[in-house]
Amino acid sequence: MVNNISIEEIYKIIEQVSDPEIPALNVIEMGMVREVFFEDETLKVVITPTYSGCPAMNQITCDVQKVLMNEGIEAQIITRLSPAWTTDWMSEETLEKLRASGIAPPKTKVSTLDPNNLFNIIKIPSQIECPFCSSDNTKILSEYGSTACKSFHYCNNCLQAFDHFKCH
Amino acid sequence: MTYTDEIKKHLSIYAQRHGDDRLILGHRLSEWCGHGPILEEDLATTNTSLDLIGQSVMWLKYxxxxxxxxxTEDDMAYLRSEREFKNVLLVEQQNEDFAYTTARQFFFDVYDLIFYSELRNSTDETLRGIAEKSVKESTYHVRHSSEWMLRLGDGTEESHQKIKNAVADLWMYTGELFFMDETDEILIKEGIAIDLNKVKTLWYENVSKIINEATLEVPSLDTFMQKGGRKGIHSENLGHILSELQYLKRAFPTAKW
Structure with missing residues (x-):
């Protein structure tokens, strides 16, 4: 039953699943699906969670299984922690989609944590470009926003509050 | 990876200790939900709680x-009794006021960041994975609680007094963060666990820096320190936490998500 379906087609099916907290992006664009392969006639889908406590994870896992089941494919989900998920895995195209949906994309590439200078991180993140008017004249309201992956900002130019997807 | 039964036994104790720390602290922080001093702090505290509980799932699963x-990890969280919990006493201390919660969090966050950073070098694949994932979350936590230490310490007379009291009262619980016994020794030999003495030096250095900057006095490491949690001997607090945390599962054992 599964032999006549290609891995590309499987990816196409999984693309139907979006992150319930960021409906603009599907799980492939989020970079959460790391690998898809058949082993002993069973389809395995390797997923890397975004945040440890992300409440959407369970839903995403169920949704991936459901869309595949709709096509008659039974899948086993494998959770892989290492290498840890990073916003660096989002493509330019994905970042643009985030911006278009009103969420400022992660600004910089994630820097490697320097083990000799761990506490160098104690600083307010620099100004984030407003996803609505592209102004840099913004301020941070809270490092913690509507979900674990976002911080909350305000644009002094267009007077609009907005979410920012944190570098991770 | 194949380990001997002896190693597995100690690995399980190790994972319980560090998982329980995060589960209990995560639960404590979740008690602020809807009670934060301002909306942003309500979100920050509960988001940190979510990170810690998420991390505890990985630890307790292992x-x-x-x-x-x-x-399963649910059995570990919901079906063990007080004596079977191995968390340090620090994390079960009551929220009291925002200053207490901040000081408790600050002491833990600084430790947590160093701990995870070191654990990324573990020879154990699962622990390495947990550390790589969690260390990123720790950087946010430590920044948040450090900033509040500064704001409260170097703030008004009232905020200064409150954070001063919190630091003084909670200090005696910090020593246990660096508790090691044969479990650690055996696992360190295998390259699985990390040496907490190294963490302790770095912790004191960085905690002192912030406490000084917050215009507070840095307590000494050579003072009386509470211990017991790592061996399952807890304060009265833990029973109360578990009665709430485990209520649903114990009252409705067959309930499913």
Whole structure:
């Protein structure tokens, strides 16, 4: 039953699943699906969670299984922690989609944590470009926003509050 | 990876200890939900709680696996009693006021960041994975609680007094963060666990820096320190926490998500 379906087609099916907290992006664009392969006639889908406590994870896992089941494919989900998920895995195209949906994309590439200078991180993140008017004249309201992956900002130019997807 | 039964036994204890720290602290922080002093802090506190509880799932899952008794992470969280919990006493201390919660969090966050950073070098693949994932979350936590230490310490007379009291009262619980016994020794030999003495030096250095900047006095490490949690001896607080945390599962054992 599964032999006549290609891995590309499987990816196409999984693309139907979006992150319930960021409906603009599907799980492939989020970079959460790391690998898809058949082993002993069973389809395995390797997923890397975004945040440890992300409440959407369970839903995403169920949704991936459901869309595949709709096509008659039974899948086993494998959770892989290492290498840890990073916003660096989002493509330019994905970042643009985030911006278009009103969420400022992660600004910089994630820097490697320097083990000799761990506490160098104690600083307010620099100004984030407003996803609505592209102004840099913004301020941070809270490092913690509507979900674990976002911080909350305000644009002094267009007077609009907005979410920012944190570098991770 | 194949370990001997002896190693597995200690690995399970190790994972329980560090998983329980995060589960209990995560639960404590969740008690602020809807009670934060301002909306942003309500969100920050509960988001940190979510990170810690999420991390505890990974730890306790591994504890259950290495335990070899066919348990799940839910069994570990919901079906153990006080004496079976191995968290440090610091994390079960009451929220009291925002200053207490901040000081408790600050002491833990600084430790947590160093701990995870070191654990990324573990020879154990699962622990390495947990550390790589969690260390990123720790950087946010430590920044948040450090900033509040500064704001409260170097703030008004009232905020200064409150954070001063909190630091003084909670200091005696910090020593246990660096508790080591044969479990650690055996696992360190295998390159699985990390040496907490190294963490302790770095912790004191960085905690002192912030406490000084917050215009507070840095307490000495050579003072009386509470211990017991790592061996399952807890304060009265833990029973109250578990009665709430485990209520649903114990009252409705067959309930499913």
């Amino acid at each position: 504890a259950a696996e290495t335990d070899g008794l066919g348990k």
